Amino acid sequence: MAHEQHLELIQALHECMTACNHCYDACLKEEDIQMMAECIRLDRECADICNYLEQALSRNTPFVSELAAVCAKICELCGNECKKHNHDHCQKCADACFKCAEACKSVA
Amino acid sequence: MAHEQHLELIQALHECMTACNHCYDACLKEEDIQMMAECIRLDRECADICNYLEQALSRNTPFVSELAAVCAKICELCGNECKKHNHDHCQKCADACFKCAEACKSVA
Amino acid sequence: MAHEQHLELIQALHECMTACNHCYDACLKEEDIQMMAECIRLDRECADICNYLEQALSRNTPFVSELAAVCAKICELCGNECKKHNHDHCQKCADACFKCAEACKSVA
Amino acid sequence: MAHEQHLELIQALHECMTACNHCYDACLKEEDIQMMAECIRLDRECADICNYLEQALSRNTPFVSELAAVCAKICELCGNECKKHNHDHCQKCADACFKCAEACKSVA
Numbered sequence: 001m002a003h004e005q006h007l008e009l010i011q012a013l014h015e016c017m018t019a020c021n022h023c024y025d026a027c028l029k030e031e032d033i034q035m036m037a038e039c040i041r042l043d044r045e046c047a048d049i050c051n052y053l054e055q056a057l058s059r060n061t062p063f064v065s066e067l068a069a070v071c072a073k074i075c076e077l078c079g080n081e082c083k084k085h086n087h088d089h090c091q092k093c094a095d096a097c098f099k100c101a102e103a104c105k106s107v108a
Numbered sequence: 109m110a111h112e113q114h115l116e117l118i119q120a121l122h123e124c125m126t127a128c129n130h131c132y133d134a135c136l137k138e139e140d141i142q143m144m145a146e147c148i149r150l151d152r153e154c155a156d157i158c159n160y161l162e163q164a165l166s167r168n169t170p171f172v173s174e175l176a177a178v179c180a181k182i183c184e185l186c187g188n189e190c191k192k193h194n195h196d197h198c199q200k201c202a203d204a205c206f207k208c209a210e211a212c213k214s215v216a
Numbered sequence: 217m218a219h220e221q222h223l224e225l226i227q228a229l230h231e232c233m234t235a236c237n238h239c240y241d242a243c244l245k246e247e248d249i250q251m252m253a254e255c256i257r258l259d260r261e262c263a264d265i266c267n268y269l270e271q272a273l274s275r276n277t278p279f280v281s282e283l284a285a286v287c288a289k290i291c292e293l294c295g296n297e298c299k300k301h302n303h304d305h306c307q308k309c310a311d312a313c314f315k316c317a318e319a320c321k322s323v324a
Numbered sequence: 325m326a327h328e329q330h331l332e333l334i335q336a337l338h339e340c341m342t343a344c345n346h347c348y349d350a351c352l353k354e355e356d357i358q359m360m361a362e363c364i365r366l367d368r369e370c371a372d373i374c375n376y377l378e379q380a381l382s383r384n385t386p387f388v389s390e391l392a393a394v395c396a397k398i399c400e401l402c403g404n405e406c407k408k409h410n411h412d413h414c415q416k417c418a419d420a421c422f423k424c425a426e427a428c429k430s431v432a
Contacts, residue, residue, distance in 0.1 A: 014122055014162075021167035028253045037244045044260065045385055047163060052376055054122075055159045059129035061369055063398055070390045077386075136361045145352045152368060153277055160268055169261055171290055178282045185278070230338055230378075237383035267379045270338075271371060275345035 006057045006064070012096075012103035013054040016075060019089075019096035020047035023082060026089040039081050039090060046078035046097060053104075065108050072104035114165045114172070120204075120211035121162040124183060127197075127204035128155035131190060134197040147189050147198060154186035154205060161212075173216050180212035222273045222280070228312075228319035229270040232291060235305075235312035236263035239298060242305040255297050255306060262294035262313060269320075281324050288320035330381045330388070336420075336427035337378040340399060343413075343420035344371035347406060350413040363405050363414060370402035370421060377428075389432050396428035 024043035027036040049071045056067055079097030082090040132151035135144040157179045164175055187205030190198040240259035243252040265287045272283055295313030298306040348367035351360040373395045380391055403421030406414040 010126070017163060018118070018166045021163060025168040028257055031250075033253060034247075034249050037249060040256065041244055041386075044383075045380075045387065047167070048376070048380070051159060051163045052372070055125060055129060055155060056369070056372070058126045059155070059368075060133040062365075062401075063369065063373075063394065066394045066397060070387065070394055073390060074387055136365055139358075141358050141361060142355075145357060148364065149278075149352055152275075153272075153279065156268070156272070160264070164261075164264070167260075170257075170293075171261065171265075171286065174286045174289060178279065178286055181282060182279055226342070233379060234334070234382045237379060241384040263379060263383070267375060271341060271345060271375045274342045275371070276349040 006107065009068070009103045009107060010054050010057050012100045013050040013057070013071070016096045016100035017047045017050040017054065019093040020044075020050065020078065023087075023089045023093035026087065030087065036085065039085060042074075042078040042081045043093065046074050049074050050100060068104040069108035072101045072108055075101035075104060114215065117176070117211045117215060118162050118165050120208045121158040121165070121179070124204045124208035125155045125158035125162065127201045128152075128158065128186060131195075131197045131201035134195065138195065144193065147193060150182075150186040150189045151201065154182050157182050158208060176212040177216035180209045180216055183209035183212060222323065225284070225319045225323060226270050226273050228316045229266040229273070229287070232312045232316035233263045233266040233270065235309040236260075236266065236294060239303075239305045239309035242303065246303065252301065255301060258290075258294040258297045259309065262290050265290050266316065284320040285324035288317045288324055291317035291320060330431065333392070333427045333431060334378050334381050336424045337374040337381070337395070340420045340424035341371045341374035341378065343417040344368075344374065344402060347411075347413045347417035350411065354411065360409065363409060366398075366402040366405045367417065370398050373398050374424065392428040393432035396425045396432055399425035399428060 020043040024040055024047065027033065027040045027043065030036055053067050053071050057064065075097045079094045079101065082094035082097060128151040132148055132155065135141065135148045135151065138144055161175050161179050165172065183205045187202045187209065190202035190205060236259040240256055240263065243249065243256045243259065246252055269283050269287050273280065291313045295310045295317065298310035298313060344367040348364055348371065351357065351364045351367065354360055377391050377395050381388065399421045403418045403425065406418035406421060
């Protein structure tokens with residue numbers, strides 16, 4: 001079955017989406033929210049494209065490589081931003097982003 | 109952490125979304141596609157709301173119960189339609205839909 | 217044609233989504249971002265459900281009233297939050313939210 | 325304001341999304357649905373990416389050119405498929421897709 005080719009990628013996207021949204025929610029509650037503005041913005045960008053792509057893959061979209069290439073780029077930039085911040089949610093999010101970026105590149 | 113309250117529901121939504129999209133993809137390839145038109149339509153409706161809600165829960169949306177109530181209804185109607193068809197993908201989709209509907213009702 | 221019944225609502229949803237996302241973007245750039253955290257959160261919630269519903273209506277979803285009822289509630293809460301803030305983008309967003317909430321209620 | 329740079333593109337995306345979803349809904353009701361399977365599939369792909377991108381642009385996404393390049397490609401392939409079919413909804417959808425593809429290319 002077509003979407004089974006991409007089970008690992010779908011899982012990485014799902015974990016990245018969850019990590020980004022958790023980081024987004026936590027950033028909005030931080031006292032130093034001013035410093036987290038770019039993190040909040042990129043968390044949403046990254047969560048949205050991962051959420052989009054996990055659905056597109058599961059319906060066997062004909063546009064896997066194009067969408068995965070864009071997603072890899074967004075994941076990397078979000079990971080780079082999160083990596084700058086010491087909050088546990090940011091570090092965990094960075095890890096999920098980099099892992100997802102690699103998974104996306106493998107099909108892009 | 110807020111989204112951890114809903115880990116089981118997020119998982120049920122993710123599995124239902126995947127099952128609905130696989131059923132949608134498979135229905136579009138069936139020879140008796142005319143009979144599957146309503147299944148195709150409801151698969152998309154159900155995949156979209158599950159995909160939406162899994163993201164909303166993971167960002168700690170304040171609207172859990174309202175969204176889960178709508179999602180439960182859509183999952184049930186999609187499950188009822190899928191149940192009518194003997195295709196393996198339809199039967200599996202119906203199971204995922206009913207399971208997800210129950211999980212949604214538990215927070216609605 | 218089915219979606220033509222809902223042209224005005226689709227337009228109101230589109231304008232509300234645009235206003236919420238503009239407010240979200242502008243809030244992330246404000247100096248008093250700490251005060252805007254709830255506004256940022258609700259702007260995203262509202263933009264996402266409006267974006268979802270404008271698409272669902274245009275594909276003739278069978279779940280118009282259920283989805284519109286949830287959307288009306290989210291629009292109202294977002295409008296109430298935006299209304300508290302003097303920023304021009306918040307006031308404009310509040311107007312779009314209340315207008316959209318009314319349009320949603322007319323079909324809910 | 326940032327999203328105002330892209331008002332024309334946001335409008336083209338919105339019209340393309342609406343046309344694709346109307347075509348999708350109408351295709352599911354056609355008697356020759358077997359012939360419309362690829363059109364149904366691409367209508368959904370195209371509606372989803374347009375719906376995604378109109379929201380991303382309105383929140384001032386940093387990923388305009390990458391996302392617009394993918395969207396242009398999907399719009400073109402959907403337009404090419406729709407163009408093959410004489411149904412009025414398919415011809416109108418093809419027009420909206422080609423117009424949107426051009427608008428996307430202008431920022432890609």
